[in-house]
Amino acid sequence: MSASGDPAGRRIRGLDAEQRRDQRRRQLLDAALELFAAQGYANTSIEQLCQHAYVGTKGFYEIFDSREACYVALLQDVTARLETVVTGRLREAPTEARQGERLLVAAFAHALVDDPRLALVTFGQAGAVSPAVERQRRTNRRWAAGFVEQVWQHYRALGSGHPIRTDLDPHRVAIGLVGGMFDLVADWLLDADPTDQDQVVSLVHDLQDFYEVVRTGVSTPSAY
Structure with missing residues (x-):
């Protein structure tokens, strides 16, 4: 206990106060992922989140101001997971642009639908929840568009990719593509049944084909 009588420095089960807070936050985000995906944002209360996470209501409000703030944090968390996957794949991707880009699209799809809860909370539940959630969805989309531009620059630097037509804004093209x-x-x-691998494969192919059609259409002549 500090001289002021504050027990914040005390360790419980080997964790200090900040580590315990991080642990509660992780438990709440895991509960939000599970419950929002299973029963929807509108049908999930803060009390249910707390019960599922084994965190008291007071503990919830020490971390999040509201259920909406918890959802925004969850969307940020999902994006961080996607970023880890696709940036790792980019470092390992083939040097030929078409092959590499198709593999990156597949990695993006699998990162979402191999755990269907991630896709459900990102696309199936987030729409029209609130202005703050919609803002976060748009922020996530801008991040994804920025990553697409990074991929294009990566392959251009390798001499494999093709530039976007000069009459088009690459960022706007990437936003539309994403x-x-x-x-x-x-x-x-x-x-879809996300547990059906044939349906997952079909989705991956659809995404790859869509990406390639758009990429070809906005590239300089003779590209692809």
């Missing part, structure tokens, strides 16, 4: 891919995943979720 938006289309996200909508394909959202539409797939309406009727």
Whole structure:
């Protein structure tokens, strides 16, 4: 205990106060992923999140101001997971642009739908929840578009990729491309069985083909 009587420095089960807070935050995000995917944001209360996470209501409000803030943090967490996967794949990707880009699209798809909860909370539940959640969805989309631009620059530097036509803004093209891919995943979720590997493979092929059609259409002549 500190001189002021504050027990914040005390360790419980080997964890200090900050580590315990991080642990509670992780438990709440895991609970949010499970419950929002299973029963929807609107049907999940803070009390249910706390019960599922084994965290008291007071502990919840020490971390999040609201259920909405928890959802925004969950979307940020999902994006961080995706970023780890696709940036790792880019470092290992083949040097030929078409082959490498198709593999990256497949990695993106599998990172989402191999654990269907990630796709459900990102695309199936997040729409029209609140302005703050919609802002985070747009932020996630901008990150994805920025990554697409990074991929294009990567392959241009290797002498394999082809530039976007000079009359087009690459960032706007990337935003539209990512938006289309996200909508394909959202539409797939309406009727698909994510545990059916044939359906997952079909989604991956659809995403790859869509990416390639757009990429070809906006590239300089003779590209691809």
